[in-house]
Amino acid sequence: MLDWIAKNTGTLQVAISLLTGIVWLAYLHILWLNFRRQRQAVILINRSVAQDENAHCFVTNMGAEPIYLMEVMARVVTDEKTYTVKVTEREEVALNELNNPLTRTNQGPLKSGDFIDIGSFLDLLHRADARIGSEGLFEKVRQMDLTVAAVDGHTTHLVAARHKFKAEWIDGKPYFVPERVMTHQIRNIFQRRKISAMLEERIE
Numbered sequence: 001m002l003d004w005i006a007k008n009t010g011t012l013q014v015a016i017s018l019l020t021g022i023v024w025l026a027y028l029h030i031l032w033l034n035f036r037r038q039r040q041a042v043i044l045i046n047r048s049v050a051q052d053e054n055a056h057c058f059v060t061n062m063g064a065e066p067i068y069l070m071e072v073m074a075r076v077v078t079d080e081k082t083y084t085v086k087v088t089e090r091e092e093v094a095l096n097e098l099n100n101p102l103t104r105t106n107q108g109p110l111k112s113g114d115f116i117d118i119g120s121f122l123d124l125l126h127r128a129d130a131r132i133g134s135e136g137l138f139e140k141v142r143q144m145d146l147t148v149a150a151v152d153g154h155t156t157h158l159v160a161a162r163h164k165f166k167a168e169w170i171d172g173k174p175y176f177v178p179e180r181v182m183t184h185q186i187r188n189i190f191q192r193r194k195i196s197a198m199l200e201e202r203i204e
Contacts (some may be wrong), residue, residue: 045057047178059116061112062113064082069150076128091126143167158196159192
């Protein structure tokens, strides 16, 4: 055994060096993944206060870095048609009643742990109605998907999240039930590019 080791010292040294390098690369990769995970934006979209059309939607920044909320988009599904429309601006607030311009928009920065009330489902449906010029969208809604687009505080990349809510009609009132417990974080680069293209559209 000792003779074999003595004869193959060079080979063993190369093998040990390669193994050590692989271990260090794996360790550095784990450190990088942990660092990247800590820096990733996490946006939550939750229903609160009520369960019917008066339920409010809260957007919370659960990431370690601040974000700037740019746009809120609603995908409203009816029996006849599906609409995708921006509902960021609080059009239910009259311009002549404004003391602070920020009260008429959901745009703005969110620090880590901060949240914003983007309005009730009824408010969001009224905004969608106003933007697409339809009437009676509230009576037809079957599903509403909310997508929040923001800019991460330490990059120039778009970050986004989506939550889907089924409208279950009970006694003539829609109860918005989330499709899943957690908000879906949109990480895919192609999906983010699609959302970015939607943000650039002037007319939905």
